[in-house]
Amino acid sequence: xxxxxxxxxxxxxxxxxxxxxxxxxxxxxxxxxxxxxxxxxxxxxxxxxxxxxxxxxxxxxxxxxxxxxxxxxxxxxxxxxxxxxxxxxxxxxxxxxxxxxxxxxxxxxxxxxxxxxxxxxxxxxxxxxxxxxxxxxxxxxxxxxxxxxxxxxxxxxxxxxxxxxxxxxxxxxxxxxxxxxxxxxxxxxxxxxxxxxxxxxxxxxxxxxxxxxxxxxxxxxxxxxxxxxxxxxxxxxxxxxxxxxxxxxxxxxxxxxxxxxxxxxxxxxxxxxxxxxxxxxxxxxxxxxxxxxxxxxxxxxxxxxxxxxxxxxxxxxxxxxxxxxxxxxxxxxxxxxxxxxxxxxxxxxxxxxxxxxxxxxxxxxxxxxxxxxxxxxxxxxxxxxxxxxxxxxxxxxxxxxxxxxxxxxxxxxxxxxxxxxxxxxxxxxxxxxxxxxxxxxxxxxxxxxxxxxxxxxxxxxxxxxxxxxxxxxxxxxxxx
Numbered sequence: 001x002x003x004x005x006x007x008x009x010x011x012x013x014x015x016x017x018x019x020x021x022x023x024x025x026x027x028x029x030x031x032x033x034x035x036x037x038x039x040x041x042x043x044x045x046x047x048x049x050x051x052x053x054x055x056x057x058x059x060x061x062x063x064x065x066x067x068x069x070x071x072x073x074x075x076x077x078x079x080x081x082x083x084x085x086x087x088x089x090x091x092x093x094x095x096x097x098x099x100x101x102x103x104x105x106x107x108x109x110x111x112x113x114x115x116x117x118x119x120x121x122x123x124x125x126x127x128x129x130x131x132x133x134x135x136x137x138x139x140x141x142x143x144x145x146x147x148x149x150x151x152x153x154x155x156x157x158x159x160x161x162x163x164x165x166x167x168x169x170x171x172x173x174x175x176x177x178x179x180x181x182x183x184x185x186x187x188x189x190x191x192x193x194x195x196x197x198x199x200x201x202x203x204x205x206x207x208x209x210x211x212x213x214x215x216x217x218x219x220x221x222x223x224x225x226x227x228x229x230x231x232x233x234x235x236x237x238x239x240x241x242x243x244x245x246x247x248x249x250x251x252x253x254x255x256x257x258x259x260x261x262x263x264x265x266x267x268x269x270x271x272x273x274x275x276x277x278x279x280x281x282x283x284x285x286x287x288x289x290x291x292x293x294x295x296x297x298x299x300x301x302x303x304x305x306x307x308x309x310x311x312x313x314x315x316x317x318x319x320x321x322x323x324x325x326x327x328x329x330x331x332x333x334x335x336x337x338x339x340x341x342x343x344x345x346x347x348x349x350x351x352x353x354x355x356x357x358x359x360x361x362x363x364x365x366x367x368x369x370x371x372x373x374x375x376x377x378x379x380x381x382x383x384x385x386x387x388x389x390x391x392x393x394x395x396x397x398x399x400x401x402x403x404x405x406x407x408x409x410x411x412x413x414x415x416x417x418x419x420x421x422x423x424x425x426x427x428x429x430x431x432x433x434x435x436x437x438x439x440x441x442x443x444x445x446x447x448x449x450x451x452x453x454x455x456x457x458x459x460x461x462x463x464x465x466x467x468x469x470x471x472x473x474x475x476x477x478x479x480x
Contacts, residue, residue, distance in 0.1 A: 090119070090467035091455030094446040095152035095160070099123035100188060101131055102160060103455070103469055104149030104444075115139055116148030118162060120194040129471045130451070135194035137186060139164060151183070155218040156247065160186045162199075163213045181213040183226060185253065201252055203245065211272075219276040222247050223307075227271030227283070240270030242283050244314060257314055259305065261285060270303075277332035279307035281314060284330050284340070302330055302340055304364065318362040331385035333392060337417045338364065341382020341394070351381035353394060357417055368422030370412060372396050373429050381410075386447040390414050393452060395442030406432055407441030409454045411477060428477055432456055432470070441470070450474055 093104035099122055106116040117136045124132035137160070139148040151163035162184050182204035186197045205212040205228060215227035229240035241260045245253040261270045273284035283303045302320040307313075320340065328342040328351065336358040343351055353370040370392075372381040384395035392412045399408035413425040430452070432441040444455035452474050457467035 088467065089457040091459070091469045092443055092457040092467070093149055093152045094444045094453055094455055094469065095154050096446055096448050096451075096453070097154040097157045097188070100154075101453075102137075102152055102154075104152055105467070106147045106149045108148075111138055111142035112146070113144045115142040115144065115146040116150075118149040118152065118160075131471065137162070137194050137197050140184075140198060151214065151216050153216055153218045153224070154188075155185075155224055156222055158188050160188055161216065161218070161224065162186065163216070181211065183213045183216065183224075203253065205243075215272055215274050217274045217276040217281075219278055219281075221279055221307075223276060223279075223281075224253060225274050225276055225281055225283075227274045229269040229272040229285075240272070240285065242271045242274060242281075244281075259283070259314060261303075273328075273330045275330045275332045275338075278335045280317070280332060280335040281305040281307075282330050282332055282338055300342070302338070304338070316362070318358075318364045320356060320364055328380070328382050329385055331387065331392075333387040333390075333414075334417055339370075339385060339387075339392065341385065351379055351396075353382045353385070353392075355414070355422065367420070368414075368424075370394065370410075370424070372399060372408070372410060383442060384445045386445045388447045388449060390416055391447060393445045393447040393454075395445040395454065397440045397442040399442065401431065406439055407443070407456060409442045409445055409452075411447075411452060430454055430470070430472065432459060440467075448474070452477060 087107055088105040088109070089107045090105040091103060092106050095102040101121040101123070103119045103121070104116065105119060107114045108117040109115070110117065117138050119136045120134050121131040122134050123130060137149075139146050142148075145165060147163075147165045149162055150165075151161070153161045155161060163181055164184055165181050182202050184199035185201045185203070186199055189197065203213070203224075203226065211230045212228040213226050215229070216225060218224045224245040226243045226245065227240070228243065239260055241258050243255055244257045244259070246256040248254045259270075270285040271283055272286075275282045281304070283305070284300070285303060286300050304317045304319070305314040306317040308315050320338075329340075331339045331341075333339060338356045338358075339353050340356065341351060341353040351372070354366055355368045355370065356364045357367050359365045372379055378398055379396050379400065380398040381396040382394055383397045386393045390413060392414055394410050394412065396408045396410065398405055400406070401408070409430040411428045411430065413427070415423055415425065430441075432439050439456040439459040441456040441459065442454060443457050446453040446455075450473070452472040454470045454472075455467070456470065459468040
């Protein structure tokens with residue numbers, strides 16, 4: 001086409017002939033762009049940063065599943081939302097241990113408006129998608145706006161912790177009064193139906209408010225960390241704390257230590273993001289230093305602590321200063337490997353995940369960074385993270401595809417800790433069923449030894465639909 005256009009110009013054909021040739025060239029170019037988008041929509045492999053990205057798109061499901069059942073999606077599977085679940089936000093939080101799976105529907109209305117429930121499944125090889133519903137955990141005192149289940153953690157493989165907004169949410173509903181919260185602890189008991197589980201202990205702060213419990217984490221060593229980013233400390237208007245609880249000999253949980261930042265002349269927020277692994281704790285914080293002399297700016301840092309067995313105290317183990325990265329999530333893949341997601345810069349609205357490794361006492365070094373397949377503004381890549389071994393699952397709940405916001409999740413295979421240079425070994429992009437925009441696919445993610453689970457709490461084709469949880473076979477994803 002370029003040759004024809006050149007000949008036409010050389011021979012000084014009429015202007016309409018030259019314009020026609022140019023139009024043909026533009027149409028061919030547009031066709032190539034369309035074909036490229038079409039092949040990507042069909043799930044073709046693409047490359048990014050030298051690593052092949054395999055896109056996994058579930059096929060359309062054939063029919064609605066039975067109430068509470070898990071529906072088979074060929075060749076993938078997902079947990080169908082329960083019946084009459086419009087607006088329940090099913091799949092907003094996930095937790096699993098052994099053959100137990102817990103799924104939050106924090107705006108469920110069956111007991112009170114937006115009071116929430118936690119659906120319980122057991123692993124069953126003959127059930128659809130490998131999980132069988134056995135009931136749900138309900139709030140002991142249902143009230144409007146409790147948002148029961150916004151935080152799910154499993155401690156010691158036998159205790160389920162659930163966050164509850166203790167005050168009614170008011171006219172807005174959906175947990176808008178979350179500053180008044182507590183954590184309720186339930187024992188996972190196979191002998192008792194989940195509908196009959198009752199909290200054996202409730203953790204709450206000494207004074208109301210403080211956003212207590214909206215951020216928490218636990219470790220296999222038997223620790224429970226609870227953030228309260230709005231708690232006032234000393235003369236600070238808002239400083240924030242993290243409370244560390246430990247199980248006592250009488251099977252209840254006692255406050256062991258409270259962590260906070262040194263007092264600042266201006267506001268700060270310590271404890272909005274918390275992650276634990278073994279005896280390592282990481283806490284994200286923002287420090288508003290705009291009122292300092294000379295004027296500063298908001299600093300986003302991640303503070304790391306390690307438990308000292310001799311002193312029986314959690315001691316500082318380094319600070320990650322990230323002045324250009326607003327922390328979105330923090331996740332410890334291992335005691336010596338920390339992932340922090342957030343914006344590339346305040347003004348860009350684009351996200352990444354930075355990977356840090358411990359290089360000695362109090363020394364953390366950034367060894368690499370992870371990016372989504374495409375990085376449009378406000379994709380919220382890193383809105384959720386989960387890992388097993390060297391594999392990291394990252395949610396991107398506002399990811400776009402062909403201009404439509406639908407969400408995505410990426411499964412990365414990372415090099416072992418300490419191996420340099422840092423090179424991603426593989427990456428697979430998981431996408432919701434075609435046609436379900438605004439599904440918030442990736443709002444919650446969970447990686448287990450056998451499964452890859454992705455929550456899409458607005459899945460269903462409508463903004464306020466009840467949601468779903470996609471279930472992928474982890475071994476199958478490795479082989480693709």
